[in-house]
Amino acid sequence: MCQLLGMNANTPTDVMFSFTGLATRAAEHKDGFGIAFFEDRGVRLFVDPHSALVSPVAEMVRRYPIKSDNVIAHIRKATQGHIALENTHPFMRELWGRYWVFAHNGDLKGFDPRLHGAFRAVGSTDSERAFCWLMQELAKAHASVPSTPELTCTLRELLPTIARHGTFNLLLSNGQALWAHATTALYWLERRHPFSAAHLADEDLSVDFGALTQPTDRVAVIATEPLTRDEPWTAFAPGELRVFVGGRTTD
Amino acid sequence: MCQLLGMNANTPTDVMFSFTGLATRAAEHKDGFGIAFFEDRGVRLFVDPHSALVSPVAEMVRRYPIKSDNVIAHIRKATQGHIALENTHPFMRELWGRYWVFAHNGDLKGFDPRLHGAFRAVGSTDSERAFCWLMQELAKAHASVPSTPELTCTLRELLPTIARHGTFNLLLSNGQALWAHATTALYWLERRHPFSAAHLADEDLSVDFGALTQPTDRVAVIATEPLTRDEPWTAFAPGELRVFVGGRTTD
Structure with missing residues (x-):
């Protein structure tokens, strides 16, 4: 299984704090990592079939404050598909003149649909299919x-x-919205005014969002497990789909 | 106008030397850079709308010896399309279960074809169209x-x-071959046994390929202008298309 991280915000925001939290879990999820940042219609997609703990690409992502309104990150523990660049999430395609980015945590048995249209898998994962x-x-x-x-x-x-x-x-985004769907494990959180401090669940690191934000900022974070230990994470129900736009989700 | 760099090899090879040569030209071509590395069917695509001289992404590419058999790099001086991530080359799409990567140097006037199929431009450049x-x-x-x-x-x-x-x-690759087409400015070079030393044209840097290679290695390099001053670069004729496979081209 793998770990997912998503971020949707109403103003370009960096995810260095959350990505650091995710990357500490890469000891167990060592079969690659990837992260996609939307900047308006454009996407920066960084993928590496090496662990986020040792990858120079992950090191750069932790240090370079790339600001984005939609981010999808993934650290991989291979279930289907060998360890290779083409099997590393997130995956990206273009549809209707927009890039779409997708990452998946889970394992699909016997899912081999007929791909008769314009979208074919390059690698061998159930996720890309x-x-x-x-x-x-x-x-x-x-x-x-x-x-x-x-x-x-x-x-x-x-x-x-x-x-x-x-x-x-799964996490899916076209740069305008971020969709999250869970069958077993996914949590979400909205950060908004008044912002407070938060401590990473996995590492002795905290950040005071109050000092880094404007009162109008809104940021939603979605993750396989809560990344911080002092914020009100909400679990997805089995089969639940949520859409995040401008840093908020609607019921 | 922009500058292109392509590499096609019969064994995964790093392009740090050539990319360093290209990046020195980024003072003039400051409107973004991008580089795509094929690793088998997978692609690492790094794009940044900032100059390769200051981009932390370019810095990582210069230091991290990513080995690839097909590379396409581009430094941009904007002609059509504003400076933005979605207008930064190379561009990538999937066709027949393979990624395709494309970069363009030039300027197309009044090229606005009907895109009725599965491929739409995300940005606003003539190149992506x-x-x-x-x-x-x-x-x-x-x-x-x-x-x-x-x-x-x-x-x-x-x-x-x-x-x-x-x-x-232009440069185009699907990871199996690299196609290069010129109307005005493109040069190619094959490096093979016996390898010798080469000096960058733009910077006081040399490399002895003999010490870094095996006798069976073959590497083709394609660039807008010769990158080294002591190797036999061949100019493309106007309208010439060449295909490079396994580090060699055929007439």
């Missing part, structure tokens, strides 16, 4: 770019088809 | 994965359609 199928079905469901609520509706119809095959915790 | 049109037309021309010689034939038919619109020096 699931992503390609989702892109294919989204493209079939909408002739042109749908709104975020319409996309959420379509995803709500599509995701159970995949989730029948096993554990399917 | 040209890449999307090429991917669309390759997909139409071949029902399934063609051989490298077949792809070369199709590209030879397609490229003049774009080149009519202006300067179209």
Whole structure:
């Protein structure tokens, strides 16, 4: 299994604190890491089939404050697909003139859909197959770019088809919204005014968000396990899909 | 205009020496840089809308010896499309279960083809439009994965359609071959046994390839201007297309 980290904010925000928390878990999840940062329509996608603990790419990500409004990160413990760059999450494709980024925690058994459209897997993971199928079905469901609520509706119809095959915790973003779906393990958190200090659950590191933020800032963080020990993380229910826009989620 | 660097080798090879040479030209080409490394089917794509002289990402690329058999790098001086991450080369798409990477030096006037297929531009450059049109037309021309010689034939038919619109020096790779096309400025070089020392044209730096290579190694380098001052670079003829496989090109 793997670990996911997502961030959605109403103003470009760096994720160095959260990524440091995630990377401490790379001792167990040593089969690669990846992180994608949206900057408006563009994406920086860093992937490395080496552990985030030793990767020079991860080291750069921890030190370079890349500011983004949508981030998806993943540290990998291989279940399906050998350890290779092409099997390292997140995966990226283009649809309707937007980049889409996807990462998955879980294991899908016997999920081998017919990929007859414009999206084929490059590597050999169940995760990339699931992503390609989702892109294919989204493209079939909408002739042109749908709104975020319409996309959420379509995803709500599509995701159970995949989730029948096993554990399917995922993060998906097109730079405008971030969707998170859980079958077993995912937590979310909204940070907003008044901001306070937070301590990483895994490492003796704290940050005072009050000193780093504006009162209007809103940041949502989604993770496989709570990353901090003194903030009100909420667990996803099994089968729950949430969409995050501008640092907030709606019920 | 911009500067291109391509590398195609028969064994994974690092490009730190050549990239250092390219990066010294970033004082003039300050509107972003990008570099894509194929590792088998996978790709590491680093893009930054800042100059390669100051970018922490470029700094990491210069120090981290990523070994690859196909590399495409680009430093940008914006002509069309504002300075933004989504307008930074190289661009990447997936076709037939392979990633394709593209970078362009030049300026295309009035090239606004109908993109009715699965490939749409995310940014606003003439270059990404040209890449999307090429991917669309390759997909139409071949029902399934063609051989490298077949792809070369199709590209030879397609490229003049774009080149009519202006300067179209480009590098394209799917991880199996690297195609290079020039209308105005591109040079190529094959390094093979016996390897000798080479000095960068722009900087007081030399490397003795003889000490770093095996006799069976073959490496082809393609660049907008010769990167070294003591090797036999060959200029592309106007309209010339060359394909590089396993570190060599065929006439």
